[in-house]
Amino acid sequence: MRLSTKGRYAVTAMLDLALNGKNGPVTLAEISENQGISLSYLEQLFAALRNKELVRGVRGPGGGYYLGKSADEISIANIICAVDEWVEFTRCGGRQNCSGGARCLTHTLWDDLSSEIFNFLANISLGDLVRRNLNKSEESEEEQPPLSVVGESDSSSQAA
Amino acid sequence: MRLSTKGRYAVTAMLDLALNGKNGPVTLAEISENQGISLSYLEQLFAALRNKELVRGVRGPGGGYYLGKSADEISIANIICAVDEWVEFTRCGGRQNCSGGARCLTHTLWDDLSSEIFNFLANISLGDLVRRNLNKSEESEEEQPPLSVVGESDSSSQAA
DNA sequence: CTAATTCCCAAGTGATTTACTAGGTAATGC
């Protein structure tokens, strides 16, 4: 998993699309304006998103972009992977002996954590985020817990 | 949050330290060997980790690094933030009107998601990962669910 | 005391990535 600013641009743009695309397509010019991202950079990001069929472009006047599927079918992980493409990290390529035999244990741990993070992001959809925001708008100033809490771990006090 | 390869190096190195540091300090040379990371790059990473008091160095022969606190008190978010430092993403600086008034809504959504991801990583400690691995070694080939599942979301079928 | 070992520190470097500009072409609507 890789969560760079590029992925953030993509997620932010997709959120904009999900929010403003209810009636008719949204132009990249609008997203550029709204989110302060350069038009041409958006074009590059959307080329990648288009390849993964996360968005669908319509040319000509009145054109723009639609979501490629329903907001509930698009996960944050989908978006990030589309633009930031997954790089395999551990060098031991899964099968190699990895300097000293059973020392590859650390890599196993990392791989576990890595897919953990991926699953987390794969379980949050654009639809989730949008719905959550609508709820917040209605309930206005009421305190609300984060959309889905990890539970378990009570290892206190580590917010930087 | 920012999860680059740099953060991965740091997490991997810290895992190595947590696993091999039970009796005596671990040298960067060992970690370098084990994990295939250049010694000097490790030094840079550990300089950052030292600043955040996540590790403690001991000089001279027989020296090396200890964890700065117990493995349970060190979260993955701690490690990543130490080396990869948090960059604020949204341009509207929290208070600005953000081109067109209520359009900053997308940014609110992003901020929510962002702190969501952070909390997730803040709730996984080095200790958690190590314990999980020990369990796995004992129970050997038994199937085990990922360390902590998100629950809730049933928005099926989105693993790439 | 000396020498080896380790952490510590600073500067520099080629490769890659980031976010962007410039300059197009292709389809579509009025």
Add this chain to the structure above:
DNA sequence: GCATTACCTAGTAAATCACTTGGGAATTAG
């Protein structure tokens, strides 16, 4: 046919990555 939009390619300054070089400074073994 003209404006509008998506689509495509190339180039670029700045930043980041992962690493090298070349030194220290503290500690221990002998």
